[in-house]
Amino acid sequence: MESTRERILDEALIMFAENGYRGANLRDLAARLSLSKSALYKHYDSKEAIWHAVLDKMEAHYARNFGSVDNLPPTPDSCEELVQLSLRMIHFTVSDPHIILTRRLIITEQFHDERVCRMATKYFLEGTAGIYEKVFAGMMAKGLLKPADPAMLAFSFTAPVSSLIHLCAREPERQAEALARAEAFVRYFVSIHAA
Amino acid sequence: MESTRERILDEALIMFAENGYRGANLRDLAARLSLSKSALYKHYDSKEAIWHAVLDKMEAHYARNFGSVDNLPPTPDSCEELVQLSLRMIHFTVSDPHIILTRRLIITEQFHDERVCRMATKYFLEGTAGIYEKVFAGMMAKGLLKPADPAMLAFSFTAPVSSLIHLCAREPERQAEALARAEAFVRYFVSIHAA
DNA sequence: CATTATAGTGACCAAGTGGTCACCTGTCAA
């Protein structure tokens, strides 16, 4: 069974994601865990300590899943394979509950916390672009894509995809539409850059 | 001289943008206006009423500046002119104080208020893309750009630009870098799609 | 068995919140 310390963090992530740091309050958090408020203080010194522990866990989760070269997707053997790979990653990122919460927390708190600010740039901009930069470089080496600057290519690919993912987060009822637009964009992108 | 009613909204926009709806409080707002808290209630019924009035003003400002066909930029006569037009618009949007505040408010509150949610999609996604869609269509008609779906072209252009504008908002100390990357992207985009 | 550490409780506190109220003051019209 999960330790109380971890249960607190899981529930706190939900509350911080929904209401922001200021909007989350310890009474509700304790109630959702069927604990008294003062019990929280047996595990963490303050609301801020919980906040930092939540961020630590978020960063550890990211590093474990996307942070190392071991997690790089295999270089596709065709452009259609690239399309499928991209669509799988997009679908995963808008469906995984933990990622959904993480994204929402980062978006709403990026201006109020320096650490979250850095995470926003990493998660939404440079991290994802870095992954696709390597994918595209590999595909160029295989002669599947026209020669180009892989970094620029990755940026011009991931930024539109990212904006549609944000649309899903913001307006879940338009998710199907957003995913369709994502697929259309990916196919358009491939049609332009395929060798 | 500006009426107190309007001064309240201007200052409230600043505080909502900095601290969010929940984080902004009426005592500070009144103090910054050299007013007593209860004076605010002579002009607005509640904090929520101030909030809605701020959103009204934001929407009116947007409609006045970007909402009608009269505000469409003239179709460029060359690709270099498109580059210059884009860079001017980017520079304006990361420099104008009112737009900076508006952007920040929309980003941080997009999940907490339905109206702000719609504004986010409009301002960051569909509004800007709509403008460039018409610009690109005009340039295609002039034979300056290769024939393509202007909507898809506009989306694949504005989304990366928008992500760099968000980077400026989040990390102002990296603004110069972000603007340089924006120029590089715009020139890359033009080099691909010029006829 | 006694002791000690851990996890939990509920009452309480101080500070901050949005909002109300009685009151004041100048302006302007009847």
Add this chain to the structure above:
DNA sequence: TTGACAGGTGACCACTTGGTCACTATAATG
């Protein structure tokens, strides 16, 4: 002159917030 009114004030209220404290129960350990 007088009365209505718009704009402004400070004291006050109820409620919420993060945090503390004395206390309890249980399990492990010398």
